[in-house]
Amino acid sequence: MSPARLFQGGLVVVAAALAVYPFFGTGYGVRALLQLFMWIALAGSWNLISGLTGYVSFGHVAFFGAGAYTAAILITNAGWSWPLACAAAGVAACGLALLIGYPCLRLKGPYFAIAMLGLNEVLRALVSYFEGLTGGGSGLSLPTLQASVPIYYVMGLCAAAVTALTYVIITSRFGLRLMTIREDEVAAEAMGIDTARHKLYAFLLSAVGPGIVGGLAARDQGYIEPISVFPLATTITMIVMVLFGGKGTVWGPVLGAVILFVSQEVVWARFPYVHQLLFGAIIVAVVLLMPRGVLGILQIKYRLPRTV
Amino acid sequence: MNVVITPAMIAQVVISGLLSGTLYAMVALGLALIFGVMRVINIAHGPMLMLGAYVTFFLYSAFGVNPYLTLPASMAVLFVLGMLLERTLVFRVVDAPELSSLLLTFGISIALVNLAQLAFTSDLRAVEFLTGSFVIGPVAVSKPRIVAFAFAAIITAAAFLFLRNTKLGKAIRATSQSRDVAMVCGINVGRIHLITFGFAAALAAAGGTLIAVIVAIQPEMGQIWTFKSFLVIVLGGAGNYPGALVGGMLLGLIEQLASLFLTTQLSEAVAYVLLVLVLLIRPTGILGGRST
Amino acid sequence: MTAALELDAVKKSFGGVTAVNGVSLRLEPGRIYGLIGPNGSGKTTLFNCITGVERRDAGRIFFQGERIDGLKPWQIAVKGVGRTFQVTRVFPELSALENLLVVTRGDRAAAERRGRELLAFVKLEQLAGEYAGNLSYGQQKLVEFVRVLMRDPSLVLLDEPAAGVNRTLLNDLLEAVRRLRDEGRTVLLVEHDMKVVMGLCEVVFVLDHGDKIAEGPPGIIQADERVIEAYFGR
Numbered sequence: 001m002s003p004a005r006l007f008q009g010g011l012v013v014v015a016a017a018l019a020v021y022p023f024f025g026t027g028y029g030v031r032a033l034l035q036l037f038m039w040i041a042l043a044g045s046w047n048l049i050s051g052l053t054g055y056v057s058f059g060h061v062a063f064f065g066a067g068a069y070t071a072a073i074l075i076t077n078a079g080w081s082w083p084l085a086c087a088a089a090g091v092a093a094c095g096l097a098l099l100i101g102y103p104c105l106r107l108k109g110p111y112f113a114i115a116m117l118g119l120n121e122v123l124r125a126l127v128s129y130f131e132g133l134t135g136g137g138s139g140l141s142l143p144t145l146q147a148s149v150p151i152y153y154v155m156g157l158c159a160a161a162v163t164a165l166t167y168v169i170i171t172s173r174f175g176l177r178l179m180t181i182r183e184d185e186v187a188a189e190a191m192g193i194d195t196a197r198h199k200l201y202a203f204l205l206s207a208v209g210p211g212i213v214g215g216l217a218a219r220d221q222g223y224i225e226p227i228s229v230f231p232l233a234t235t236i237t238m239i240v241m242v243l244f245g246g247k248g249t250v251w252g253p254v255l256g257a258v259i260l261f262v263s264q265e266v267v268w269a270r271f272p273y274v275h276q277l278l279f280g281a282i283i284v285a286v287v288l289l290m291p292r293g294v295l296g297i298l299q300i301k302y303r304l305p306r307t308v
Numbered sequence: 309m310n311v312v313i314t315p316a317m318i319a320q321v322v323i324s325g326l327l328s329g330t331l332y333a334m335v336a337l338g339l340a341l342i343f344g345v346m347r348v349i350n351i352a353h354g355p356m357l358m359l360g361a362y363v364t365f366f367l368y369s370a371f372g373v374n375p376y377l378t379l380p381a382s383m384a385v386l387f388v389l390g391m392l393l394e395r396t397l398v399f400r401v402v403d404a405p406e407l408s409s410l411l412l413t414f415g416i417s418i419a420l421v422n423l424a425q426l427a428f429t430s431d432l433r434a435v436e437f438l439t440g441s442f443v444i445g446p447v448a449v450s451k452p453r454i455v456a457f458a459f460a461a462i463i464t465a466a467a468f469l470f471l472r473n474t475k476l477g478k479a480i481r482a483t484s485q486s487r488d489v490a491m492v493c494g495i496n497v498g499r500i501h502l503i504t505f506g507f508a509a510a511l512a513a514a515g516g517t518l519i520a521v522i523v524a525i526q527p528e529m530g531q532i533w534t535f536k537s538f539l540v541i542v543l544g545g546a547g548n549y550p551g552a553l554v555g556g557m558l559l560g561l562i563e564q565l566a567s568l569f570l571t572t573q574l575s576e577a578v579a580y581v582l583l584v585l586v587l588l589i590r591p592t593g594i595l596g597g598r599s600t
Numbered sequence: 601m602t603a604a605l606e607l608d609a610v611k612k613s614f615g616g617v618t619a620v621n622g623v624s625l626r627l628e629p630g631r632i633y634g635l636i637g638p639n640g641s642g643k644t645t646l647f648n649c650i651t652g653v654e655r656r657d658a659g660r661i662f663f664q665g666e667r668i669d670g671l672k673p674w675q676i677a678v679k680g681v682g683r684t685f686q687v688t689r690v691f692p693e694l695s696a697l698e699n700l701l702v703v704t705r706g707d708r709a710a711a712e713r714r715g716r717e718l719l720a721f722v723k724l725e726q727l728a729g730e731y732a733g734n735l736s737y738g739q740q741k742l743v744e745f746v747r748v749l750m751r752d753p754s755l756v757l758l759d760e761p762a763a764g765v766n767r768t769l770l771n772d773l774l775e776a777v778r779r780l781r782d783e784g785r786t787v788l789l790v791e792h793d794m795k796v797v798m799g800l801c802e803v804v805f806v807l808d809h810g811d812k813i814a815e816g817p818p819g820i821i822q823a824d825e826r827v828i829e830a831y832f833g834r
Contacts, residue, residue: 054407058351058414103588110349111542111587113410117351118535122580125573173711176702180691182407187689190651191703192677192751232531236418243411248693277422283415287408288400485615 018156022149030152034220036261037155038213042234043241043253044162045209049202050239051247052175054182055105059116061234062123063093063207067214068229072140073133075219082147083154086215093211094204101203106196108185124230139225142218151220155213159254162209167250169205170306178202179248233276237264240279243286246295250307255295313568316446321564323447327457329560334460335515335533336540337467337552338508343541344484344549345504346402348409351534352393352417356509358424358530360386360516365433365525375435375521376455382517383510390509394502402501417531424527433525456518463514464553467507471549480504481549532576539583602665604629604755604786605650605681610659610669612645619645621810622659629754632777632787634801634818636794638830641807643790644686647757651683652676663755682753686760686790688740692733696724696743699732700750711750718746722772738765745773749780756780758789762796774800798822806830 022030042064050056067089074085100119104112127134134140169175180188181195188195218224237260245256264275290297298304339353363382367373393416401409438451471477483490483500491497515533523529536559543558544551559579566578605627612620620642627633635643648654650661652673661669668676677683691699697715704711719725722742727735732743741764748756761777762770777800780787791797797804798818806814806821808830814821821827 050407054405056407056410056414058410100584103584107587110406110410110538114349114535114538115583115587117531118539118580118583121532121535122577125576129571129573129577173701173704173708176694176698179694180702182405183691183693184689186653186673187685187691188702189673190653190677190683190685190689191747192674193702194672194674239411239414273422273425277419277426280415280418280420280422283411283418284397287412287415288397291408 015160019153022152027148030148032265034148034152034155036257037152037159038217039237039241039257039261040159040254041155041162041209041213042238043245043257044159044166045206046238047206047242047247047249047253048162048166048169049199049206051242051249051252052169052178052182053199053202055199055203056113056239057116057203057206057235058113058239059119059235060206060210060238061230061232062116062119063096063210064214064217064234065120065123065127065226065229066096067093067211068218068224069127069134069140069214070211071215072142072218072224075142076140077133082145082151082215082219086154086212086219089215090208090212093207093214097204097207098200101200105199105203112199120230120232120235124226127226127230135225137226139223139228142222142224144222145219148220151216155216158209158213158216163250163254165205166253167307170248170250174198174201182248236276236279236283240282240286242293244282244293246293246297246299248306249293249295249299252293252295256293259294314446317568319445320447321568322561323449324453325561325564326557327449327453327560328563329557330457330460330464331515331518331556332536332540332559333553333556334464334467335512336537336544336556337464337549338511339534339537340541340549340552341480341484341504341511342508345480346398346501347406348398348402348413349406349538350398350505350508351410351413352420353508353512353537354530354533354535355417355420355424356386356390356512356530357516357519357533358525358527359389359420360513361520361525361529362424362428362433362516363513364517364520365435368435368437368520369433375437375517376459379459379514379517382513386509386513386516387506391502391506393509394505398505399498399501417534421527421530428527430527435520435525437521450522452521456522459514459518463511467511468549476503480507536579539579542583542586601628603627603662604664605788606662606665607646607650608660608662610646610649610661611657612642612649612654613657618810620649620656620807623807623810623812624659625805625812625815627755627786627788629786630781630784631802632781632789632800634797634804635788635790635807636792636797636804636821637807640809641830642810643807644759645810646807647683647759647790650676650757651681677751677753680751680754681757682748682751682755683757684741684744684748684759684761686763688737688744690732690735690740690743690747693731695729696732696735697728699743700747703747703750715750718749719743721776722746723769738769741765742769742773745776753785755786755788758787758791760790760792762791762793770796794822 021033046057046060070092071085071089074080074088075082100115104115128137177193177198180193181199185195214229241256241260242253244260246252286293335357339350342348342350360382363385364375364378367378367381368375397412397416401412438455441448441450442454471481479495479500482493483495483497487497540552540555540559544555562582563575563579566575603626607623607625609622609624610620611622623646637643645654649656652671656669660667663679663681668679696719700715700718701711716725716728719728724739724742732740735743745761761773765773777787801818803816804818804821805812806827813826813830814824
């Protein structure tokens with residue numbers, strides 16, 4: 001059996017195991033895996049814009065938060081069913097990305113990064129201000145619903161969909177064009193690539209996942225407030241996962257999410273500031289010492305394709 | 309929203325705007341210098357301001373030092389810390405793609421904020437030193453803001469004089485125009501990077517000391533300043549140091565104007581919408597051009 | 601006949617320094633032109649203005665009779681202006697073949713075939729799968745050259761195509777440039793190697809301090825006093 005076949009076989013086995021897990025597993029296990037799926041979807045989404053085009057999004061949690069509020073409001077105020085509300089959350093996040101991305105991504109340089117740095121704060125302020133709709137600082141409670149298992153499956157599908165989308169993009173010429181922006185934007189333009197449009201498309205795609213996942217998380221937790229859905233820490237975690245696993249690859253974000261989520265659950269949950277400090281240190285260390293991440297190093301060493 | 313605008317309100321807006329604008333200009337000048345000289349956007353600029361504020365707080369609360377007299381201390385501490393960060397970490401990404409320098413300084417920023425959380429806890433701290441307001445006719449301005457303005461104006465003016473007239477200042481400007489030319493002229497570019505980073509950190513620290521008397525001090529107070537400083541640079545035109553002055557004043561005025569009509573929360577959002585609009589309509593900044 | 605490229609009093613300055621000072625040129629289709637001049641005479645800046653990488657301060661630029669100044673670089677490239685850079689700008693973490701594929705659309709298999717053909721044309725077919733960043737400088741130069749051809753441009757701007765390319769490959773490269781001309785394309789090249797310029801170009805423009813100081817067939821240019829003065833100082 002070739003290594004590629006072995007890998008595919010392994011994937012099928014893992015997917016099957018995860019699919020039947022809720023029938024045997026513990027409540028805690030389901031919750032933990034649900035969280036892991038969420039992180040895979042978030043990290044994979046960040047990778048689509050930042051890993052491929054090199055444009056750093058410092059505020060990706062904004063789409064998560066926007067999705068969470070969209071879904072929560074539609075569920076509580078308009079009585080939508082949660083799957084529909086979560087789909088709408090993805091659309092809303094995409095709309096927000098269009099609003100921010102169009103002006104900022106036309107420009108080269110750090111404008112986009114900084115605009116994203118501020119976006120989160122602004123959304124948090126807006127949500128607190130429009131109390132009538134969002135409950136302001138006191139938050140928003142969703143009607144009670146025991147739906148952990150369905151949400152587990154949908155969240156798992158999201159993680160799989162983001163990873164599959166990454167695979168499709170990376171193996172396509174559209175994906176190659178995105179990478180040319182990261183490699184040398186001036187040369188890409190001189191080759192006739194409309195870099196602004198490509199960046200915008202990548203950004204829109206990267207916002208959908210966090211929007212949907214934000215909606216699912218809101219439904220799952222049953223209660224949201226500005227601090228819980230717009231934490232800078234979530235963006236940091238996404239970035240660390242991708243950088244650590246290997247940016248610009250298909251499986252890097254997945255690998256990073258698994259390793260860091262498990263270590264977070266096992267060790268670090270008890271030391272929040274140390275944990276964040278460590279993340280800051282990991283970012284510094286990865287940028288300086290292994291800019292390609294774990295998977296990138298393996299790729300270079302064993303001459304593996306990007307899709308591994 | 310029915311607000312009647314009186315001349316007194318306009319005077320209040322203009323005065324408050326220019327006062328805080330000067331502070332913005334001083335802090336943003338630091339970010340602009342690092343960007344101009346090293347082509348690095350220092351995401352940790354705001355957290356450096358936060359550290360400056362803590363230096364003042366501890367000198368004030370432990371030894372009862374007049375907070376304004378801690379300016380040299382906070383600036384010196386951050387000057388050294390800035391140089392240390394440059395020499396150990398930042399210099400490694402000066403020639404790397406933008407992604408690397410942004411992520412590196414972002415990592416440093418997270419580390420600084422969380423170190424502060426560990427060391428100082430997230431309790432709100434205050435330096436209660438000057439209270440009350442000066443009232444001139446219909447305009448009232450709190451005393452710490454006026455003092456902050458005065459110090460910021462002096463420090464900013466000194467910084468510009470330094471950049472314009474001293475040999476070191478000229479070397480810094482030359483390096484920001486063209487590193488190659490600077491090198492050919494015998495300027496030690498590595499040393500200029502080091503000093504610029506320290507200098508910029510000191511400007512941030514001065515901002516921290518001055519606002520320590522005005523607002524509550526906590527580890528996360530700094531991040532918004534990175535964003536605001538960048539906004540100032542964008543408004544004034546990137547790559548243009550006097551532009552930081554114009555941008556600072558503009559931001560100060562616009563925020564004050566917005567606060568007439570909106571709550572404090574929303575006037576933060578106004579600054580953001582402003583950034584997006586400027587990038588949409590006039591990406592080269594209000595002054596335009598890239599002359600230094 | 602419509603000119604392949606026409607520049608009308610194009611100006612560009614940086615800060616207070618004038619890089620291109622009102623240069624006018626006219627390139628007829630299907631010929632090879634040279635652009636020479638001492639370092640800092642504005643050759644690369646002129647290239648950048650034509651391709652939209654820099655925005656000219658004044659003057660007009662026409663490509664096949666159509667005004668292109670003010671267009672974005674990618675729009676100019678799509679219209680059929682291809683260029684290489686003085687210091688090569690391949691995409692280092694894309695393979696040599698992927699470097700060529702990025703600009704193609706539609707049938708991928710056909711695009712890959714065409715890419716391999718072009719790589720074979722510069723004798724790099726063995727390295728199609730190698731990251732461009734791992735190739736030698738000369739090899740990168742060749743990848744960049746054939747990458748330009750993927751778009752089938754009618755005007756090709758080459759910034760020092762011969763620099764860093766070894767002798768055996770150089771002849772192939774020169775032959776390739778002549779073939780571009782024979783296919784009806786127009787070529788404008790910046791080159792320091794006078795042997796290359798004299799052997800290849802039909803008309804040479806000379807820039808000095810941003811001014812066009814001479815224009816004509818290479819033989820005549822070589823004897824022009826102002827050109828000699830510009831190169832060897834006054």
